[in-house]
Amino acid sequence: MxxxxxxxxxxxxxxxxxxxxxxxxxxxxxxxxxxxxxxxLKEELAIPAAVSESELLKQMKSIAEKNVSAGQMPIFMGAGTYDHYIPSVVDAVISRSEFYTAYTPYQAEASQGELQAIFEFQSMISELTGMEATNSSLYDGFASLSEAVGLAAAVTKRNEIVLSQAVHPNARAVIHAAAKGRGLDVIEVLMEKDVTNFNVTRCLTTPDTAAIVVQYPNFFGSVEDLAVVKKIAEDKGALLIVMANPLALGILEAPGNLGADIVVGDTQPFGLPMSFGGPHCGYFSVNQKHIRKVPGRIVGETLDADGERAFVLTLQSREQHIRREKATSYMSSNQALNALASAVCMAALGKQGVQEMAQLNVDKAAYFAQALQDKGFAILNQSPFFNEFVIDLPFPAEEANRALLEAGIIGGYSLAETYHKPNQLLVCATEKRPKEEIDRFIAVLEGIKHA
Known part of the structure; x- marks a missing residue:
């Protein structure tokens, strides 16, 4: 054989x-x-008869072709997964066998390349977030946020979490699910237009509050005032947890500089294709005083016996490395390959490139929103926004998405199900959306409006 x-x-x-x-x-x-x-089981399995390899490949291809991807149509949907430029060097590096086939680098002496890659990832994320330490990645941003809530409860010995409804609905669902096992009470804060209602936040934050959780920019693209939230948290001795888009941090003030205690998020905007929603790569950043409570592990830099620069796994609080009852988290793996992809992307772009890419997102979204307003459409966002905003349509958002798809455009995210706003459409304009595509999108909406 x-x-x-x-x-x-x-x-x-x-x-x-x-x-x-x-x-x-x-x-x-x-x-x-x-x-x-x-x-x-006595009878034969109810499955189709076997076919040849060539026939099977043909069938699978025909099924795959039913999908519509951003490679075929321009996409204006963000909502947690974004269509960003990925330098070609990213795939070239992560496809190398020493990275592509690597799992967890248990043997530091034999895994120096992978450990250095993770170390660089941690360093770059720490610089963006303004925090002192970052771990070697988690499954995705939502898992990281749930772990942040767990850390806050463990540190403060409190059991209440004040959670903004401007945080991604899927992230909130993960927090609620994990909170049941941790014995935590999650209290959601209503919004004031496009941002968190700080007056309500202040009223709901008590001496039992472990943390206040906000997103930056939030689910609607608007930039939350972290300094105000930090003051509310400080007054009650609670921690401030921020879920931040790392690309937006290229131009926004770092959450760490505004008082955040824990900063988490997803590095999908850096070098990770959308891939129908995953896999992603979560990051987790803290300051020195919380470093021993970080889930997973951290790659550290040291010197070997010959005095040469070397890398090691350190502060390994995952249950595979220490006694299970001492572990900080259930996390038992990481996203090393995706973390490497994000690190290569950030290195390829460079500091100036990241800033320019972030600024392009701001500029494209600003043009998009202004052009819509010029045509008589209402924009929900009153606060400054990054690359996403909400259109308040005079017709159902789903109707808009159907018309856009018929015109060869993947539309936005309808807020009908998650926020009970059937006429509101969350749209995103990244650096990859040229003016022509934005104008085509608006023309389709105009056609529905005047039909």
Whole structure:
């Protein structure tokens, strides 16, 4: 049997016979003797008959072609996953076998390249967030936010979380789910137009509050006033948790400089394709006083026996490294390859490139919003926004999305289900959206308006 002949096929009858002989049984049925006869499947599986490899590939391709991607149509949907420029060097680096096939770098002496890559990732994220330390990545931004809530509760010994409704609805769902197991009470703060209602936040924050959670920019693209939230948190001894878009931090003031205690987020805007929503890469940044409570682990820099620069895994608070009851989190893996992709992307862009890319997002969204207002459409956002904003339409958002799709455009995110605003559409304009595509989008909305 050669690899060329049997790339995807199961073992032959002869192969099965040889393996059964090695383990000392006569038939495949002998392997299932411990399973009661009454619950065994007697009939054949209800699956289609086998086809040839070429036929299977043809079928799968036809199914895949039913999807519409941003490679075929311009996309104006953000809502947590964004269509950004990815330098070609990113794929070139992460496709190298020493990175592509690597898992967790348990043996530091044999994993210096991967450890250095993670160390650089941590360093760049710490610079963007204005925090003193960053871990070596979590599954995604929502998982990171949930872990931040857990850290805050552990540090403060309190059990209430004040959560802004301007935080991504999926992130809020993750927090609520995790809170049940941690015995935490989550109190949601209503919004005031496009930002968190700070008066309500102040009223809901008590001596039992472990943390206030906000997003920066928030789910609607608007920039929250972190200094105000920090003052509210400080007055009650609570921590400030900020979920921040790392690209936006290229031009916004770093949350750490505004008093954030924990900064988390998702590095998808840096080098990670949308891929129908994942996988992503979460980051987790803190200051020195909370570093021993960080989930996962941190890659540190040291000197080896010869005095040369070397990298090690340190502060490994995951349950695989220490006693389970001492672990800070259930986290048992990381997104090292995706973290590497984000690090390569940031390095390729450079500090000036990140700032220019962020500024392009601001400029494109500003043009988009102004052009819509010039055509008589209302914009919900009253606060400064990054690359997303909400259009208050005179017709259902889903109707707009259907018309846009018919015109060859992937529209925005309807706020009908998550915020009960059927006529509001969250749209995003990244650096990849030229003026022509923005104008086409507006023309479609005008067509519906005047129909």
């Amino acid at each position: 050669t690899e060329e002949q049997f790339r995807y096929l199961p073992d032959t009858a002869e192969d099965e016979k040889e393996m059964l002989a090695v383990i000392g049984v006569e038939s495949m049925e002998d392997l299932f003797t411990d399973i009661p006869e009454g619950i065994r």
